[in-house]
Amino acid sequence: xRTEETKKENLVAQAYEMKKEGWRLVCITGTDLSTDSEQKMxxxxxxxxxxxxxxxxxxxxxxxxxxxxxxxxxxxxxxxxELKEMLGIPVxxxxxxxLLRLEDEVKAPLKRLRGVSYETREIxxxxxAEVAPQ
Amino acid sequence: MLTMLKNAILNLVKxxxxxxxxxTPIPSAKEARGxxxxxxxxxxxxxxxxxxxxxxxxxxxxxxxxxxVDPYQCVNCGACVDVCxxxxxxxxxxxxxxxxxxxxxxxxx
Amino acid sequence: xxxxxxxxxxxxVLPEPFHVKLHMEGETIEGLDLQVGYCHRGLERIFQTxxxxxxxxxxxxxxxxxxxxxxxxxxxxxxxxxxTVPRRALIIxxxxxxxxxxxxxxxIIGLYGDALGYENYFMQSWRDRELVMELLEYISGNRxxxxxxxxxxxxxxxxxxxxxxxxxxxxxxxKRTGDISKVLLNDVSIKLRTQGIxxxxxxxxxxxxxxxxxxxxxxxxxxVRNTGYLIYPELNFKPIWETAGDNYARxxxxxxxxxxxxxxxxxxxxxxxxxxxxxxxxAIKPNQRPNGQAFVRTEAPRGxxxxxxxxxxxxxxxxVRVRTPTYANxxxxxxxxxxxxxxxxxxxxxTIDPCLSCTDR
Amino acid sequence: MSCPMSICASAALPAIxxxxxxxxxxxxxxxxxxxxxxxxxxxxxxxxxxxxxxxxLLGKQSMVSNPAQILFAIGYLGFMILALxxxxxxxDLLAIVFLTTFASVCLVLGAFSVRSPYAYIGGQRELxxxxxxxxxxxxxxxxxxxKTNTFLVSGIHGGLMPYLIxxxxxxWMVLPIKMRKxxxxxxxxxxxxxxxxxxxxxxxxxxxxxxxxxxxxxxxLLIITLFVANPWLKVLIFVGSLVGELLLDxxxxxxxWKWLLRYSWAIxxxxxxxxIMVSSDVxxxxxxxxxxxxxxxx
Numbered sequence: 001x002r003t004e005e006t007k008k009e010n011l012v013a014q015a016y017e018m019k020k021e022g023w024r025l026v027c028i029t030g031t032d033l034s035t036d037s038e039q040k041m042x043x044x045x046x047x048x049x050x051x052x053x054x055x056x057x058x059x060x061x062x063x064x065x066x067x068x069x070x071x072x073x074x075x076x077x078x079x080x081x082e083l084k085e086m087l088g089i090p091v092x093x094x095x096x097x098x099l100l101r102l103e104d105e106v107k108a109p110l111k112r113l114r115g116v117s118y119e120t121r122e123i124x125x126x127x128x129a130e131v132a133p134q
Numbered sequence: 135m136l137t138m139l140k141n142a143i144l145n146l147v148k149x150x151x152x153x154x155x156x157x158t159p160i161p162s163a164k165e166a167r168g169x170x171x172x173x174x175x176x177x178x179x180x181x182x183x184x185x186x187x188x189x190x191x192x193x194x195x196x197x198x199x200x201x202x203v204d205p206y207q208c209v210n211c212g213a214c215v216d217v218c219x220x221x222x223x224x225x226x227x228x229x230x231x232x233x234x235x236x237x238x239x240x241x242x243x
Numbered sequence: 244x245x246x247x248x249x250x251x252x253x254x255x256v257l258p259e260p261f262h263v264k265l266h267m268e269g270e271t272i273e274g275l276d277l278q279v280g281y282c283h284r285g286l287e288r289i290f291q292t293x294x295x296x297x298x299x300x301x302x303x304x305x306x307x308x309x310x311x312x313x314x315x316x317x318x319x320x321x322x323x324x325x326x327t328v329p330r331r332a333l334i335i336x337x338x339x340x341x342x343x344x345x346x347x348x349x350x351i352i353g354l355y356g357d358a359l360g361y362e363n364y365f366m367q368s369w370r371d372r373e374l375v376m377e378l379l380e381y382i383s384g385n386r387x388x389x390x391x392x393x394x395x396x397x398x399x400x401x402x403x404x405x406x407x408x409x410x411x412x413x414x415x416x417x418k419r420t421g422d423i424s425k426v427l428l429n430d431v432s433i434k435l436r437t438q439g440i441x442x443x444x445x446x447x448x449x450x451x452x453x454x455x456x457x458x459x460x461x462x463x464x465x466x467v468r469n470t471g472y473l474i475y476p477e478l479n480f481k482p483i484w485e486t487a488g489d490n491y492a493r494x495x496x497x498x499x500x501x502x503x504x505x506x507x508x509x510x511x512x513x514x515x516x517x518x519x520x521x522x523x524x525x526a527i528k529p530n531q532r533p534n535g536q537a538f539v540r541t542e543a544p545r546g547x548x549x550x551x552x553x554x555x556x557x558x559x560x561x562x563v564r565v566r567t568p569t570y571a572n573x574x575x576x577x578x579x580x581x582x583x584x585x586x587x588x589x590x591x592x593x594t595i596d597p598c599l600s601c602t603d604r
Numbered sequence: 605m606s607c608p609m610s611i612c613a614s615a616a617l618p619a620i621x622x623x624x625x626x627x628x629x630x631x632x633x634x635x636x637x638x639x640x641x642x643x644x645x646x647x648x649x650x651x652x653x654x655x656x657x658x659x660x661l662l663g664k665q666s667m668v669s670n671p672a673q674i675l676f677a678i679g680y681l682g683f684m685i686l687a688l689x690x691x692x693x694x695x696d697l698l699a700i701v702f703l704t705t706f707a708s709v710c711l712v713l714g715a716f717s718v719r720s721p722y723a724y725i726g727g728q729r730e731l732x733x734x735x736x737x738x739x740x741x742x743x744x745x746x747x748x749x750x751k752t753n754t755f756l757v758s759g760i761h762g763g764l765m766p767y768l769i770x771x772x773x774x775x776w777m778v779l780p781i782k783m784r785k786x787x788x789x790x791x792x793x794x795x796x797x798x799x800x801x802x803x804x805x806x807x808x809x810x811x812x813x814x815x816x817x818x819x820x821x822x823x824x825l826l827i828i829t830l831f832v833a834n835p836w837l838k839v840l841i842f843v844g845s846l847v848g849e850l851l852l853d854x855x856x857x858x859x860x861w862k863w864l865l866r867y868s869w870a871i872x873x874x875x876x877x878x879x880i881m882v883s884s885d886v887x888x889x890x891x892x893x894x895x896x897x898x899x900x901x902x
Contacts (some may be wrong), residue, residue, distance in 0.1 A: 090287065142643040213295075248722075
């Protein structure tokens with residue numbers, strides 16, 4: 001699978017161009033590649049036209065505003081919502097009213113906290129542990 | 135409309151396609167993966183089945199010589215059967231019956 | 244009079260939860276807001292585990308197209324690991340995939356009858372569907388989640404008895420489907436209710452990125468089986484499409500696809516018989532692990548299903564992304580429904596064949 | 605009439621019939637379900653299932669979203685019992701028609717009294733069904749009157765056929781509307797409006813509504829038996845109407861409200877009007893005049 005690197009500033013223009021060429025947006029995949037030292041996320045845009053496929057790859061740190069390609073592709077609505085909810089990437093134009101209903105206390109379940117592995121990220125429940133009498 | 139009218143009239147004289155469950159048991163196919171069973175004496179409590187289980191339904195303790203499966207968590211995939219070195223795991227063709235209480239299937243060696 | 248009607252998340256016609264807020268003018272729908280995500284199970288997070296276990300877990304995305312999910316996933320992993328799957332395994336996978344399509348289409352054809360208030364027709368198609376369910380159980384050992392695929396091949400072979408049983412079941416099914424299709428295509432009351440209703444134009448179908456029978460009914464002759472995976476090129480597969488784009492056409496596509504599937508299953512079974520027994524599973528060494536990423540498209544019964552797998556050389560996968568057909572199709576409801584009657588809503592919802600447990604994962 | 609015993613018997617029989625009518629109605633609903641299941645190649649529930657349903661409902665918590673609902677539920681059942689009573693005592697057919705209408709209106713009001721969109725739409729649809737069914741029923745009753753010169757059920761004797769065949773046909777046409785079966789079960793179409801006017805009832809009040817429905821079914825079928833005189837023919841037409849209706853239910857999809865209006869006003873109502881014309885003296889006089897004219901002309 002070959003991916004084409006692009007910048008997030010060029011993304012919307014490129015999406016329009018691809019739409020003009022007849023490419024169909026198949027999916028948007030966000031992956032968190034953060035390590036202990038840096039926060040890094042990649043967003044892949046998968047396009048298809050008949051039997052050909054193309055993949056655009058955008059890197060982001062997951063904190064700054066992120067462009068939306070909703071104006072070019074109407075079916076990006078759910079996909080961008082999921083991007084925001086699963087990875088916490090603040091996609092432009094996606095307001096508080098979210099399409100995917102997660103439980104309130106779960107925030108961005110696919111986001112990797114720096115220096116914290118997935119396994120230790122269980123939601124901590126305050127246990128009313130009995131304090132042993134002195 | 136007429137096709138269905140004909141079918142409806144024909145169905146009146148046909149035997150019914152449904153069964154009187156739970157009084158009549160469900161027929162299951164040959165070699166169906168119904169419920170997980172263990173051929174106890176062969177088991178060496180290696181714990182490979184527990185590691186391969188995608189549903190985390192099997193617990194094995196080598197020290198206590200204890201093997202246990204939660205049939206309601208088991209997804210009947212047979213991953214444990216594939217990895218078992220002693221071939222002591224297998225499937226019954228009959229499905230797990232409806233029950234009022236959940237209980238685990240246990241084996242102590 | 245303007246009213247707002249909540250439709251779902253719990254509603255008798257929906258087996259799965261999604262919410263539609265209908266803005267009504269009398270009995271006519273003026274607009275609708277759509278909300279999904281009520282049964283999110285965080286499966287994509289759970290998939291970040293041993294790639295062998297994921298094969299069984301990914302089936303649990305959906306009960307109806309469970310084989311297609313393993314197929315897509317396994318194809319992606321095989322592409323990463325550069326494995327060449329034995330030919331017999333490919334043929335068996337094709338047979339399973341098509342049997343599953345038959346099962347899924349018969350199911351939705353039945354539900355379509357239910358949405359139309361046509362109970363007898365609903366019961367009849369579900370009775371006939373039982374034949375293919377029994378066949379699938381006989382072949383794979385399970386009725387719903389077949390656990391048939393594994394990275395490198397399939398886990399069960401089709402012996403002579405099973406091939407014979409499959410031939411018999413397909414013959415019977417074809418006969419019975421003929422009966423159902425007569426009703427579905429010619430029944431006056433069904434025609435009155437579905438023709439020309441909830442139309443989706445070709446332009447909208449393309450713009451909204453619809454896939455599968457929904458797109459094909461609107462005149463977009465797009466079927467992923469054309470890209471030539473498994474042994475579809477050998478079976479002379481041709482996509483089936485209609486141009487009307489209404490409720491009737493969407494079901495017409497499905498019933499015609501059934502006959503195409505019967506033909507392909509028969510040909511694949513003949514291939515199995517003529518080529519004789521062979522290997523069905525590649526042996527994978529314990530230290531052989533996927534490293535890399537792959538993107539795979541598979542035609543599920545409901546349309547194009549997409550799987551993306553990213554692995555990093557450890558047994559645990561880094562990311563598995565699934566985009567199911569309903570995800571692409573459900574948004575088309577907002578274009579189809581305005582102007583239709585309230586009575587047409589359940590029918591239109593059923594004709595896009597929504598699978599919300601797929602969508603939410 | 606001179607013998608006191610006969611007076612006693614004539615008063616007791618209707619009372620017994622009325623008391624037993626829920627039993628008949630329940631069994632009728634059971635037969636309905638069993639036959640439907642058999643037509644769909646299913647085993648189906650036991651004949652006594654409707655009674656078990658009622659017992660189950662009585663044991664459930666009865667939630668009301670509006671106290672007026674209780675009144676309307678009881679009103680529905682009450683008017684139905686009254687209508688059946690009038691029928692068994694051989695009373696006025698026209699009164700029966702209006703009592704059943706009141707019962708249906710109670711249902712609609714009960715649906716409108718709650719703030720549930722499904723009940724509301726169900727209520728509107730129930731009104732539409734009422735508007736489609738009632739004119740035909742009234743026309744059929746009028747035709748009976750023209751033939752027998754009485755509205756009293758007890759006054760209807762002898763062969764009303766064959767002049768009333770068009771009226772009977774018209775009644776058969778609108779029967780699915782009253783029985784809430786395909787193709788015209790639009791008010792209680794559970795795929796669209798959950799349970800229509802019944803959506804907001806629960807527990808004991810829903811049980812009341814269900815019993816009312818059984819009685820309604822019984823009453824409509826009993827009115828149809830008025831068209832024939834022979835007791836065996838009465839039984840035949842009673843069972844025939846039910847089975848025929850179930851067959852139609854199982855061979856037809858549900859149509860929407862536009863088709864309901866088109867069908868009942870453009871086909872069933874003209875048929876009922878023809879029924880009136882056929883059974884009226886004016887019509888017979890016209891026929892006679894016409895035949896005389898033809899005879900003379902010929």
